[in-house]
Amino acid sequence: xxxxxLTFRDxxxxxxxxxxTEINWPEALRGTExxxxxSALRRILLDGLRIALRERTDVSEAQLEDFTHEALLRILxxxxxxxxxxxxxxxxxxxxxxxxxxxxxRKRWQDVSLDxxxxxxxxLSESAVLPDxxxxxxxxxxxLVGLLRKAVAEKLSAKQRTAIVCMLQEMPIDQIVELLxxxxxxxxxxxxxxxxxxxxxxIAEGISSEVIRTAFAP
Amino acid sequence: MKRLTPQQIExxxxxxxxxxxxxxxxxxxxxxxxEFAERQIAGLPLEGALAGVEQHLTVCSECRxxxxxxxxxxxxx
Numbered sequence: 001x002x003x004x005x006l007t008f009r010d011x012x013x014x015x016x017x018x019x020x021t022e023i024n025w026p027e028a029l030r031g032t033e034x035x036x037x038x039s040a041l042r043r044i045l046l047d048g049l050r051i052a053l054r055e056r057t058d059v060s061e062a063q064l065e066d067f068t069h070e071a072l073l074r075i076l077x078x079x080x081x082x083x084x085x086x087x088x089x090x091x092x093x094x095x096x097x098x099x100x101x102x103x104x105x106r107k108r109w110q111d112v113s114l115d116x117x118x119x120x121x122x123x124l125s126e127s128a129v130l131p132d133x134x135x136x137x138x139x140x141x142x143x144l145v146g147l148l149r150k151a152v153a154e155k156l157s158a159k160q161r162t163a164i165v166c167m168l169q170e171m172p173i174d175q176i177v178e179l180l181x182x183x184x185x186x187x188x189x190x191x192x193x194x195x196x197x198x199x200x201x202x203i204a205e206g207i208s209s210e211v212i213r214t215a216f217a218p
Numbered sequence: 219m220k221r222l223t224p225q226q227i228e229x230x231x232x233x234x235x236x237x238x239x240x241x242x243x244x245x246x247x248x249x250x251x252x253e254f255a256e257r258q259i260a261g262l263p264l265e266g267a268l269a270g271v272e273q274h275l276t277v278c279s280e281c282r283x284x285x286x287x288x289x290x291x292x293x294x295x
Contacts, residue, residue: 051290051295085250090252093252093291094255097288101280129221130221131221135224145227164230165219167233170279170280184244188243188244192237192241195233195234195277213235
């Protein structure tokens with residue numbers, strides 16, 4: 001028992017904590033009479049998405065409802081994948097967030113042309129795109145950018161350059177998959193191999209791994 | 219193609235610098251992100267697979283964006 005007075009909010013939080021630990025969500029959702037559990041989870045997810053996306057003025061309440069509905073379906077399909085390493089609701093929120101952001105990104109990038117990205121990739125190693133003084137006129141920075149440009153020109157395939165252009169524009173991996181007509185794993189490997197090739201080149205040119213890692217650490 | 223911004227170049231160099239030979243992909247990150255988020259918020263150690271999540275978040279802007287959204291939900295609840 002607490003040895004100090006609890007506020008109403010504290011009491012409410014404790015009730016929710018008890019509910020969270022006492023509800024066996026997977027079991028409740030698998031049951032034939034699962035409508036109460038589904039409704040409760042739906043409310044939790046919708047509240048979560050409202051919080052996660054409250055700064056996005058381009059997202060309507062109807063969209064939030066759609067994302068929640070889609071997320072619920074995915075959660076019900078994947079109940080066997082819940083390993084119990086986190087609270088169930090945290091796991092469910094992660095799926096809802098992924099569902100919402102994937103859909104929002106897809107809409108943002110739906111009109112992008114592969115031809116334009118391929119052309120951009122071809123120009124990626126040009127001085128006009130990646131000039132020596134892009135990060136300032138300091139000797140080390142100028143050299144780093146110059147080496148990066150050479151690495152892009154000499155070590156990356158056309159497809160890898162296109163993937164790097166997509167990455168620079170923060171294009172989602174699902175969109176890259178769609179544009180390149182490949183699988184998610186292949187697209188990720190394409191980008192990973194490109195990053196590895198650039199890193200190897202810079203290290204071979206005497207830029208230490210530590211310098212590359214910490215040069216622009218957030 | 220337009221001249222790259224300093225932010226784009228710095229982001230590329232940062233991503234290159236954080237690259238490991240073996241690293242999680244987005245699906246592996248997604249499988250572990252809920253446990254990672256809870257432990258991160260609680261200030262608990264991030265070992266094993268969770269270190270893989272932490273590294274992935276440094277090179278993947280999408281997963282990072284989703285992690286920050288999840289973190290926002292957990293901190294508000």
